[in-house]
Amino acid sequence: MSKAARVQVKKDFVKFFRSGYPLINNDAIQNPNVLKVEGSIIDLVDEKGSFLAKGYYGIQNKGRGWVLSFNPNEVIDQAFFEDKIKLALSARKPLFEDPDTTAFRVFNGEGDGVGGLTIDYYDGYYVISWYSEGIYTFKDEIIQSLKNVAEIKGIYEKKRFDSKGTYIEDDDFVSGERASFPLIVKENGIKFAVYLNEGAMVGVFLDQKDVRRTIRDKYANSKSVLNTFSYTGAFSVAAALGGATKTTSVDLANRSKSKTIEQFSINNIDYEAQDIIVEDVFHYFKYAVKKQLGFDMVILDPPSFARSKKHTFSAGKDYPDLLKQAIAITNKNGVIVASTNCSTFGMNKFKGFIDKAFKESGEKYNILEEYSLPKDFKTSKDFKEGNYLKVVFIKKEG
Structure with a gap:
């Protein structure tokens, strides 16, 4: 070396x-x-x-x-990576043993000792995400280490970098056997269809598992639910399984409708009894106000940055305004699930956004509970920005 x-x-x-x-x-x-x-x-x-x-x-x-x-004599070789991966897998042992959950994170970057690298597990298949050309140079050592310590059906990879430092979707099968898609996985008993060969986003965001379970088990029963920026409808599925009277899923991406129908169908939910709308969320808010629509629960989980033909959204700047639009169509005593994965601000600032939005809306609120990353998304106490997820359940007081 x-x-x-x-x-x-x-x-x-x-x-x-x-x-x-x-x-x-x-x-x-x-x-x-x-x-x-x-x-x-x-x-x-x-x-x-x-x-x-x-x-x-x-x-x-x-x-x-x-x-x-932090050891000057440490040798960075395959044995180093193998030790890190073995330790990470051991920490997730309870998840491997849980028959109701077959998709979770097994290695979370700096939280498990190697920044720039994540590994997710999907019912025997492993997906490695490389966040820089630098970590990718250790590809052979890391893949061999994973093979040495884990039972593997197959390995896929996501190269989330290019020479300009931006993400690319040159994502593909690496070794083992290829999965048959859709691959059906479980999370707290909820089924999800995932596609490990379709770019960076495979069909479900694993970091929201605690939030989905909470929606299903505590808040959805007998409620009308609006799920905005809905992607493949995972929150909507959780709400429907929790007894929601109806879910409405809104996302701008054309593929969101077929993907959401698929997620409902594999959970034996009649998708025709739900509303699945392909539209700019900001347009939908205006439509809902105009039609005087109201919901018992509104889920807000926007990307940190998004651009449509008429709107540009930045979480650090625009979240309070987005929240105000949600407040306007949330019924009295209804619940707003406010979520962001933006790492440039912490929970205190996020709660400040919430307070600002409710005050400017002339409404009172009560924070019911809050969530950050689940346990399998291990974080470092010395790197607080690594715990990027902030989710707050807010009751709009009547």
């Missing part, structure tokens, strides 16, 4: 690495000219040359790599 490049950390950032911070930000590097080949091992040092951490160089958004170890 070639000698690690010595990367000097700026004085103001040294304390972060000494406290365990795993992300190597571009702004923290004093001598970026030493970073030449993605995937190379780097030693972070302070201004006196004292060792801080060992990591790899890989461009991911504003990051330039991830810390892998």
